[in-house]
Amino acid sequence: MMAAVNQRKPSGPKHTKLSIHVVTWNVASAAPPRDLSDLLLLNNQNLNLDMYIIGLQEMNSGIISLLSDTAFEDPWSSFFMDVLSPLNFIKISHVRMQGLLLLLFAKYHHLPYIQILSTKSTPTGLYGYWGNKGGVNICLKLYGYYVSIINCHLPPHLCNNDQRLEHFDRILETQNFEGSAIPNVLDHDLILWFGDMNFRIEDFGLHFVRESITKKNFSQLWEKDQLRIAKRDDPLLREFQEGPLLFPPTYKFDKKSNNYDTSEKKRKPAWTDRILWRLKRQPHIKPLTPCLPAPYFFLSLKSYVSHMMYSISDHKPVTSTFDLELNPLMSVPLITMMPESLWTVENDMLISYSSTPDFLSSCWDWIGLYKVGMRHIYDYVSYVWAGDNQVSLSDNLNQVYINISDIPKTENEFLLCYYSNSLNSVVGISKPFKIPLRFFLKDNSLDEDEPRI
Structure with a gap:
C-alpha cells in the first residue's frame, strides 16, 4: 500500500x-x-x-x-x-x-x-x-x-x-x-x-x-x-x-x-x-x-x-x-489567446488576445507561434513582440500581427503562446488550430512548389 x-x-x-x-x-x-x-x-x-x-x-x-x-x-x-x-x-x-x-x-x-x-x-x-x-x-x-x-x-x-x-x-x-x-x-x-x-x-x-x-x-x-x-x-x-x-x-x-x-x-x-x-x-x-x-x-x-x-x-x-x-488558487489564465479570430490584412496575420485586469504587461513580452509538438518554449516558428504593431481595442483586449512570410506553408496544427518577461513564464496559450492555406495566397499567384486550392 x-x-x-x-x-x-x-x-x-x-x-x-x-x-x-x-x-x-x-x-x-x-x-x-x-x-x-x-x-x-x-x-x-x-x-x-x-x-x-x-x-x-x-x-x-x-x-x-x-x-x-x-x-x-x-x-x-x-x-x-x-x-x-x-x-x-x-x-x-x-x-x-x-x-x-x-x-x-x-x-x-x-x-x-x-x-x-x-x-x-x-x-x-x-x-x-x-x-x-x-x-x-x-x-x-x-x-x-x-x-x-x-x-x-x-x-x-x-x-x-x-x-x-x-x-x-x-x-x-x-x-x-x-x-x-x-x-x-x-x-x-x-x-x-x-x-x-x-x-x-x-x-x-x-x-x-x-x-x-x-x-x-x-x-x-x-x-x-x-x-x-x-x-x-x-x-x-x-x-x-x-x-x-x-x-x-x-x-x-x-x-x-x-x-x-x-x-x-x-x-x-x-x-x-x-x-x-x-x-x-x-x-x-x-x-x-x-x-x-x-x-x-x-x-x-x-x-x-x-x-x-x-x-x-x-x-x-x-x-x-x-x-x-x-483546489486551484489560479483557475483563469492571465492572457486568453483567440486564434479563432485569425484573419489577414495584406501580408499580415492578426492575433487577438485578452488579459485579466491585474496583468501587468511589459514591452519585452512576446507572442510565439509554435507547431504542436514543440520541444521547449524557444522552439517557435515565428514570434512578435507584444508591444510592437499592437492595436488596443479596449482596456484588456488587444490585437497584434505577425508577418505572414514568417509562417510555414503547412497543414500542421499550431499553438500561440504569450510569454511574460517579468514572470519568466507562459501566461497564455491557445487551443491547437490550423492556418488555412488561403492565407498564403498573394495576388492570386503561387510559386510552382506551392499547393493550389
Whole structure:
C-alpha cells in the first residue's frame, strides 16, 4: 500500500488532479540508451501523466562535454525532448551544475498555470567551491501553490554520513529567497527532494546484505539504512516522507549487468538513490472571498520502484509516480489567446488576445507561434513582440500581427503562446488550430512548389 498524505479529500469546490512522474538516475557519464520507455512509463496505456520531473547525476562533465553542452543541447535533454515532445510535453525549465541536471516537462495546456520563480545551484564539493556534489533547484508556482524541486548528489562512502546530513541542511538553507516575495522554502506547499543521496547500510557485512537481497528480505536491511536512522533522530528530516523500499538496493552494480560489484573493492549494496517529499500541513482555511477555494493539497504516492533493466551505469534508476489533487488558487489564465479570430490584412496575420485586469504587461513580452509538438518554449516558428504593431481595442483586449512570410506553408496544427518577461513564464496559450492555406495566397499567384486550392 503506497503512502498518502493524511488529509481528507476536498468536498467543496471542484478540484484538479495532476499525475506527476519523478525520475532520479546516476548515469555515471553514460550516453542515453536507445529506449527509455519503461523508465518514462510510455507503455502504460492507462496512465495519463501531466508532468515529468527528471533528475540526473554524474552526467559527463569533462571540459569538452561541458563546452559542447553549453553551445548545444546536452544529449540527455535532447533525448527526453525527442521522446516527450510528440506526446505534447514541453520542457518548461531546467538547471545544470556540472554533472547534475534537473529537467521539468509539462503538458502544454498546463503552461499558463506554471510560473517559474527561480532556478538555483548549490555546490558543496571542495568546501562549497566545486559543483561535483551539491544540489540544483527549480522553484515554481503551480496553480497558485509554491513548489520546490531539488535534485542532489551527496558525499559518498559509509563513513561520511555526518557530512551527508550537513550537506542536506546546507542545500536546504540556500533555497531561501532573501528580499523576495517568495516565502521561505519550508513554507512552500510541496518540496520534492531526490537524487543520489549516497546513504549506506550500516553494521551488516557484505555477505549478509547480499544474502538478504537474494531472499528479498529487505526489512532487516531497512533498520540499518542510514537515511531511515537519520529520520528518527532529525526533526526536520523526519518531516520528509518516502515510500517503502520494496525494490533491491540500486548501487553498486557492474556496468552492463545486474550483478552487484565484483571488483576488488566489492562495495556493499545500498539504497543510494531516493525520492522524498515534504508537504506543508495546511489547516482548514476558509477562502478569503466567496469566489476562491480554500488552499488544499492532497498527495498520494502511486508507485516507488527501481528499473533493473537499465545497465549503462553502476546505479539503477528509481522513479515515483504521484497523484496531486488540489483546489486551484489560479483557475483563469492571465492572457486568453483567440486564434479563432485569425484573419489577414495584406501580408499580415492578426492575433487577438485578452488579459485579466491585474496583468501587468511589459514591452519585452512576446507572442510565439509554435507547431504542436514543440520541444521547449524557444522552439517557435515565428514570434512578435507584444508591444510592437499592437492595436488596443479596449482596456484588456488587444490585437497584434505577425508577418505572414514568417509562417510555414503547412497543414500542421499550431499553438500561440504569450510569454511574460517579468514572470519568466507562459501566461497564455491557445487551443491547437490550423492556418488555412488561403492565407498564403498573394495576388492570386503561387510559386510552382506551392499547393493550389
